[in-house]
Amino acid sequence: MTKLKAIISMELLTYKRNKINYFILLTLTVYIGIGYYHYLRADYIEAGQMLQSSSYINMAASLLGLFFGVIIARSEKRVNFHEILSSLPGDNIRPYGKIISWLVLNLIINLVAYIEVLIYFGIAGTEFLLFKKDIFIYIAVYWSGALFVAGILGYFIKVVFSYKWWNIALIFIVWILISPFNILFSSIIPKDILNYINLGENFIVMNYDDYLGLNIAPSSVMKIIAFSLLAMCFLQGGLLMKKYKNYNIMERNIYFTLMIITIIFFCVSFNKRYEPYIQKLEDAEYYSNEVKNIYYDDASVTHGLKAESYNIRISFEKLELRYTADVRLSKNNKSVLPFTLYHGLNVSSVKINGEHAEFKREGDWIYVQSKKDLETLDISFQVSGNTGDLCPITESSFFLSPTFPWYPVPGIFLIAEKSFYNYEAEFKNVHLNEPAEFYIAIDNKDLVFSNIEKVGQNEFYGFSKGVGLFSGMLIPKEIDGKKYLVPPDRTNIIKSSVPIIERKINFIADIIDRPVRNIPETICVKPLYSFYPKYKLIYTEDCLFVSNNLRSLSVITDIKGVFRAFFWNDVYTTADDTHGHVFEMMFEFIEEKNENAALFKYASIEENEINKYNGFLVSLSKNSMDLFDENYEGLERLVKIMYNKVEREPDTTIDVWLDTIEEIKTGDL
Amino acid sequence: MEHGAKKYSILIDIKNMGIFFCVPVIIMALCGTYIVFAKYEFSEPIIMLRKGFGIFPIIGISIWIYYIFEDLLDSNGKELLLSMPYNDIDYGLFRIIKLTLVYVIMFYVFLFAILVLTLERNYVFQFQDIYFPILSIFFYSGFSFLTAVIAKNNLISFTVLGVFSVFMYSTRGGVSACIYPFQWSNPNPYYNPAIVALALIAATAALYASANFFFNNREFLMK
Amino acid sequence: MDNLVIRNIKKSFQNIRALNCINLDIERGVFGLLGENGAGKTTLMRIIATVLEPDEGEICFGDIVWCKHPDKVRQMIGYLPQEFGIFKNITSLECMEYIGYLKGIESKNNVREQAEQILKDVNLYEYKDRKVGTFSGGMKRRLGIAQALLNNPLIIIVDELTSGLDPEERIHFRNLLRILGKDHIVLLSTHIAADIEATCQALAVIRNGHAVQFNSLAELTDIAENKVWIWQVDTENYNKIDKKFKIISTKTLNNKIELRIISHIKPNHDALKAQPTVEEGYLVWNMEQKNIQY
Numbered sequence A: 001m002t003k004l005k006a007i008i009s010m011e012l013l014t015y016k017r018n019k020i021n022y023f024i025l026l027t028l029t030v031y032i033g034i035g036y037y038h039y040l041r042a043d044y045i046e047a048g049q050m051l052q053s054s055s056y057i058n059m060a061a062s063l064l065g066l067f068f069g070v071i072i073a074r075s076e077k078r079v080n081f082h083e084i085l086s087s088l089p090g091d092n093i094r095p096y097g098k099i100i101s102w103l104v105l106n107l108i109i110n111l112v113a114y115i116e117v118l119i120y121f122g123i124a125g126t127e128f129l130l131f132k133k134d135i136f137i138y139i140a141v142y143w144s145g146a147l148f149v150a151g152i153l154g155y156f157i158k159v160v161f162s163y164k165w166w167n168i169a170l171i172f173i174v175w176i177l178i179s180p181f182n183i184l185f186s187s188i189i190p191k192d193i194l195n196y197i198n199l200g201e202n203f204i205v206m207n208y209d210d211y212l213g214l215n216i217a218p219s220s221v222m223k224i225i226a227f228s229l230l231a232m233c234f235l236q237g238g239l240l241m242k243k244y245k246n247y248n249i250m251e252r253n254i255y256f257t258l259m260i261i262t263i264i265f266f267c268v269s270f271n272k273r274y275e276p277y278i279q280k281l282e283d284a285e286y287y288s289n290e291v292k293n294i295y296y297d298d299a300s301v302t303h304g305l306k307a308e309s310y311n312i313r314i315s316f317e318k319l320e321l322r323y324t325a326d327v328r329l330s331k332n333n334k335s336v337l338p339f340t341l342y343h344g345l346n347v348s349s350v351k352i353n354g355e356h357a358e359f360k361r362e363g364d365w366i367y368v369q370s371k372k373d374l375e376t377l378d379i380s381f382q383v384s385g386n387t388g389d390l391c392p393i394t395e396s397s398f399f400l401s402p403t404f405p406w407y408p409v410p411g412i413f414l415i416a417e418k419s420f421y422n423y424e425a426e427f428k429n430v431h432l433n434e435p436a437e438f439y440i441a442i443d444n445k446d447l448v449f450s451n452i453e454k455v456g457q458n459e460f461y462g463f464s465k466g467v468g469l470f471s472g473m474l475i476p477k478e479i480d481g482k483k484y485l486v487p488p489d490r491t492n493i494i495k496s497s498v499p500i501i502e503r504k505i506n507f508i509a510d511i512i513d514r515p516v517r518n519i520p521e522t523i524c525v526k527p528l529y530s531f532y533p534k535y536k537l538i539y540t541e542d543c544l545f546v547s548n549n550l551r552s553l554s555v556i557t558d559i560k561g562v563f564r565a566f567f568w569n570d571v572y573t574t575a576d577d578t579h580g581h582v583f584e585m586m587f588e589f590i591e592e593k594n595e596n597a598a599l600f601k602y603a604s605i606e607e608n609e610i611n612k613y614n615g616f617l618v619s620l621s622k623n624s625m626d627l628f629d630e631n632y633e634g635l636e637r638l639v640k641i642m643y644n645k646v647e648r649e650p651d652t653t654i655d656v657w658l659d660t661i662e663e664i665k666t667g668d669l
Numbered sequence B: 001m002e003h004g005a006k007k008y009s010i011l012i013d014i015k016n017m018g019i020f021f022c023v024p025v026i027i028m029a030l031c032g033t034y035i036v037f038a039k040y041e042f043s044e045p046i047i048m049l050r051k052g053f054g055i056f057p058i059i060g061i062s063i064w065i066y067y068i069f070e071d072l073l074d075s076n077g078k079e080l081l082l083s084m085p086y087n088d089i090d091y092g093l094f095r096i097i098k099l100t101l102v103y104v105i106m107f108y109v110f111l112f113a114i115l116v117l118t119l120e121r122n123y124v125f126q127f128q129d130i131y132f133p134i135l136s137i138f139f140y141s142g143f144s145f146l147t148a149v150i151a152k153n154n155l156i157s158f159t160v161l162g163v164f165s166v167f168m169y170s171t172r173g174g175v176s177a178c179i180y181p182f183q184w185s186n187p188n189p190y191y192n193p194a195i196v197a198l199a200l201i202a203a204t205a206a207l208y209a210s211a212n213f214f215f216n217n218r219e220f221l222m223k
Numbered sequence C: 001m002d003n004l005v006i007r008n009i010k011k012s013f014q015n016i017r018a019l020n021c022i023n024l025d026i027e028r029g030v031f032g033l034l035g036e037n038g039a040g041k042t043t044l045m046r047i048i049a050t051v052l053e054p055d056e057g058e059i060c061f062g063d064i065v066w067c068k069h070p071d072k073v074r075q076m077i078g079y080l081p082q083e084f085g086i087f088k089n090i091t092s093l094e095c096m097e098y099i100g101y102l103k104g105i106e107s108k109n110n111v112r113e114q115a116e117q118i119l120k121d122v123n124l125y126e127y128k129d130r131k132v133g134t135f136s137g138g139m140k141r142r143l144g145i146a147q148a149l150l151n152n153p154l155i156i157i158v159d160e161l162t163s164g165l166d167p168e169e170r171i172h173f174r175n176l177l178r179i180l181g182k183d184h185i186v187l188l189s190t191h192i193a194a195d196i197e198a199t200c201q202a203l204a205v206i207r208n209g210h211a212v213q214f215n216s217l218a219e220l221t222d223i224a225e226n227k228v229w230i231w232q233v234d235t236e237n238y239n240k241i242d243k244k245f246k247i248i249s250t251k252t253l254n255n256k257i258e259l260r261i262i263s264h265i266k267p268n269h270d271a272l273k274a275q276p277t278v279e280e281g282y283l284v285w286n287m288e289q290k291n292i293q294y
Helices: A002-017 A019-039 A047-052 A055-078 A082-086 A094-124 A127-160 A164-177 A180-185 A191-197 A218-242 A249-271 A283-288 A491-512 A559-567 A578-592 A598-603 A607-612 A615-625 A633-648 A655-666 B010-037 B045-053 B061-068 B078-082 B088-117 B128-151 B154-171 B193-216 B218-222 C041-048 C070-076 C092-102 C108-121 C137-148 C167-180 C193-199 C217-224 C278-289
Strands: A307-317 A320-329 A336-340 A345-352 A359-362 A365-369 A377-385 A398-400 A416-418 A425-427 A436-443 A453-456 A459-464 A469-471 A475-479 A482-486 A522-526 A537-539 A543-547 C004-013 C016-026 C029-035 C056-061 C077-080 C155-159 C185-190 C202-207 C210-214 C228-234 C246-253 C256-262
Touching: A002 A094, A002 C092, A019 A047, A019 A055, A019 A094, A019 B154, A047 A094, A047 A127, A055 A082, A055 A094, A055 A127, A055 A164, A055 A180, A055 B154, A082 C077, A094 A127, A094 A218, A127 A164, A127 A218, A164 A180, A164 B010, A164 B154, A180 A191, A218 A249, A283 A416, A283 A425, A345 A359, A345 A365, A475 A491, A482 A491, A491 A522, A491 A559, A491 A578, A491 A633, A537 A559, A559 A578, A578 A598, A578 A615, A578 A633, A598 A615, A607 A615, A615 A655, A633 A655, B010 B045, B010 B061, B010 B088, B045 B088, B061 B088, B061 B128, B061 B154, B078 B218, B088 B128, B088 B193, B128 B154, B128 B193, B193 B218, C004 C041, C016 C041, C016 C202, C029 C041, C029 C167, C029 C193, C041 C155, C041 C185, C070 C077, C077 C137, C092 C108, C092 C137, C108 C137, C137 C155, C137 C167, C167 C185, C167 C193, C185 C193, C193 C278, C202 C217, C202 C278, C210 C217, C217 C278, C246 C278, C256 C278
Parallel strands: A307 A436, A482 A522, A522 A543, C016 C210, C029 C185, C029 C202, C077 C155, C155 C185
Antiparallel strands: A307 A320, A320 A377, A336 A365, A345 A377, A359 A365, A398 A469, A416 A425, A436 A459, A453 A459, A475 A482, A537 A543, C004 C016, C004 C056, C202 C210, C228 C256, C246 C256
C-alpha cells in the first residue's frame, strides 16, 4: 500500500508541476466560455442546448485522453527513469497507481468544469441551476467520462503497440470510433454498436428539447462505468501480454476472473444501453392509408359505450410504455366492444371480469368479444409499446397527452389524418365524452405531474375526460392565479403569451359567434412535435399545453394555433381536415391583413402556375379574396357560415365553400 | 553570415519523414475509396465530395509538417543540427511552402482520380472548389508549423490540432472571426466565402510569421 | 556474507547472442566488470538488477534465487544504470523519498532521514529542494548514486559510475565505493580501467558474451608482466618510431616524450621494464584473445 501511495503521489505531483495541464484547464474554460457566448448571453437562454451542443468538448476530451494515456505510459521512459523503476519493488503495481491518479485528475477536471458551468449559468441567471444533479451527471458522463476512458485506451495502445507508427494511426482510428463521427464506419459496423461505443451524444445536430431534457439516464452512467472497466481490462491484458512472467499464478487468475466479470457487466450494460429518443416520423405514412373500422358503419363515435372508471398501473422500459388498465364500462348489450388505442401500443391480453376474452386489433382500434347480459363489465388490458411522436417517451422523461388515446378509450375515434397540405399526420383530440374516475400508479423514480390530483408518490386520482402524465425537466410555479409547468427559463414567455392568446380567442369567438373559451388554470409545456404553428397549442378543460421551442411570442400565439386548439381540435369532428386548414388561412388573413398570409399567397398565384398547387385551394382563395372589403365583413361572414355548416354536417364537401362564396357575393346570404 | 546549403531537396525531406510520408497518402486513398463506393447521402454529388474529402485530407498536411522537423525539434541529436549553419528562412519557411505545394498537387491528383472514377455523377463545380482547399491546406500547414515549433512534441502538437479541428468543425467556425478552414466541406451559411478566404490568407500569413519567429530562436528550440 | 553466484547465464536479443554462459562467483567487496563496448556488461547488469530475464541460467544469493524471488531481490539491490534520468519537475529530495517508499521504507520520518543523510554523503544536500531539471550531468549522476544507496542494499550495481563526473567527484565516489565494499557487494561495470584499479578487489573481463573472472587485480596485471616498457625518445624522433609498437600512452617531459609500450620484446636498448597496470593487463589479455601480434 505504501508503494501504491508513493506512485500515486508522484504521478499527481508530476501532473501538478506540468504546465500543460493548466493550459488544458484554460482551454476548457475558453471552450465553456464559447458555449456561454453562444447560448447564454442572449435574451433567449439556452442552457440545455449549450450542454447538448458541447460535442466539441466531448471529442476534444477523447482526443486529449488518448494522447494523455500515451504520455502517461511513456513518461518514465522518456526521461530514462524506467530502468531504475523496473529494478525496484512495486513495478507491477505502477499501472494501477497511474490509473488511480488519472482518475483523480479526471475528478478534478470534472469538478472544475462543473463549477465553471455553474458559474456561467449563474451569471446568465438561468433556472437550469435547479437541475444541478443533471448538469453534474452530464459533465461526468460526456466530458470527464470520455476523457477517463480515452486515457486508459491511450495507455493500452502505447503498452501494446509501442512502435510509434502504430500509436498515432491507432489513436486517430480509436478516436473516431468513440466519437459521434463513428457513423463513418456504418457500412462496416452495425449502427447499434457504433452508437454504443460512441462516448458522446448520438445525434449531435439535434435540437435540444427543453421538456425532454438532457440525454442522461442510469444506463448512460452504467455505460461509462462499463467502458472504464473494459478499458482497464484491455490495459491489464496488454501488460500481461508484455510481461507475462512478472505475474504469478494468483495474479493471473485474479485478472482472468475480473475480465470475465467485466465482460458480463459490459454485456448487461450493452443490453440496457441508452436509447436516445428521435422522432420516428412514421405516423404520416401510417395515416396516409385509410383504415376502415370493420364492425361499425355508423358515425357514432362512442357507440353507446361509457367508461366509469380506470385503474392503470404503469411502468416504463426504455422507450416503451407498459401498463395494465382495468376499465369499468357501464352496462350495455353490445357483443363487440370497440376501443380506440394508438396503433403503436400492442395489446397482449384482454380479460372481461377476469376471464380471457377474444379480441382483434385493427389499426388504432381494438374490438373485444363480449358476452351479453353482463351486469358489470370490468375489462383488463395488458398493453405495451410506443406512443409515437406526439407523445414521446425517453429514458428520463415522457409526455402522455390527455387528448391522446394512450389508454383504451371506448368508441371508434379517428386519432389522426394525413391531409394533402401537410407532410405530417394531423392529430385530433380524443377523449371521453364524460368524465370518468381515474386512479393511476406509476413505477418511476422521477417526478411525475398530471392534470388530475396527486395522492401519493407518483400516484394520481381524479375525475376527468382525459388523463395526461408528464415527466421531464419541468418546474412547477404559480403566478397570478395560474399554475405553470414549464422547463427552465421559459416562464416569462409563456406568461406573456396568455393575454395575447386570450385576445385572439375573443377575436375568433366573435367572428364565428361562439362562446369564449377561457384559458385553463394550468398551463404546461409539451415536447416539440412539429414546427408548424397549428401544433403549438393543445386545449383541454383543465390544462393548456404549449409546445416547446418557444423562441417568439408571435409563433406561440399564432392565430392558426389558437384557432386549432380552441375551436377545432377540441371539438371532435370527422370532417376532412382540409376545412380546418382553410379556416386557419382565413383567420390568419383577417387578423394579419397582409400579403404574407397564406390566403393572399394562394390568391396571387398566376394562371400558368396553378397546376403546381391544389386547384381547389387556389380557386377558393381567389374567389374569397373578392369578398374582402375594408372591414373584411364578407370574409368574416363566410367563415361564420361555413364553420356552422361544417360543425353540423361533418360530411360537408369542399364545393359548399365555393357555393357559399357565390351566395354571399350575390347577397343571398 | 555564411549560409550552408541553400537548396533542401524535397526527396530528402520525404526520406526524413520515413513512414509518416505515407500517412496522408493513405488517408486520401481511404477517403477517396469511401466517396467512390459509398452510397449517396446528399442531394448533390458535389456535397459528398466536399464532405468526404474536405476534412482529413486537409488536416493531413500537419503530419508532413511535423515530421520533417522532428529531428530538429524532438530528438536526441537536435543539438548537433541546431549548431549547423542553415538559413532559417530556407530551412524553415520555404521548405514548408514547397512541401505544402507538393501536398496540394497530390490532393488535386486524388480529387481528379475520384472524379474520373465517378464520372456518372453530375458534379456541379464552383470556383470555391478550387481555391478553398488550397487555402485550408496552407492554413493547416502554418498552424502545424507553429504548434510543432512551440510544443516540440508530436503528441501535444497533434492534440492541439485535433482539438482545434473538432471545435471548428462542430461549431462551424465558432467564434473564429471567419477563420474557418472547413468552409469548403462544412460551410457556415452565415459566412461570406470571400471573407473567409481573406481571413484564411491573413491567418496563414500570421501563423507562418509567428512560427518563423520561434524557428529563428535556436535557444528556444534547444529547450 | 553470502556470495553472489551467477551460473550459466545466457541471453540473446533476436539473433544476437549478448551473453554466452556467464559464470561468476562474487564475494563481498567491489567487483569490477571490464569489457569493450558491446561486450555484454550492461546486459549482465540488467539481468542482475532484474530488469531483464535471462534465457537460461540462474543467479543466487544465499537462499534467494533470482527467478523465484524477484521481489525479494529488488528489496536488497541498489541499481544505477548507464543512462539515467528523472522527472524534471520534481526536487531531488522528492525523488529520493519516492524511491525510498518503493524500496520498502514505510515510515515517512525514516525515509526523509535516510534521504537527507545520503544526499549529504553525495554532496547534494544543499540542492535538495531544487528541481532535477536544473541539475548538471554530474549532479544527476550523484543523485543516481544516492538513490541506489537508499535502504542500505546488500548488492549495489553501478553501470559506468564516473561517467559525467569531474576529477574531484570521481575521486570522491571511488572512495565511497571502497567504503561501501567493506559491507556490501558492489558491482561496478566500466570500460575505464582506472576506475577498476582504484576501487576493485576483483574483476571479470567480458568479451563477446563470455566472462573470465580474476579474483585479484594482480591476476590480470600479471598477464602483462615483462611486456610493458617505458621508453623516452626525443621529440624529433617520435615520428620515426616503428609503427609496429603498441604505444599505450605518451607523456611529454621537457624535450622528450615518454612512451609506454606493450611488446613481447624490448623495443629499444634504452627502454626500461615497467610495472603493468590493470589497463595494460586487460589490453594484453584482449590482444591475446584476438591473436594480435604485439
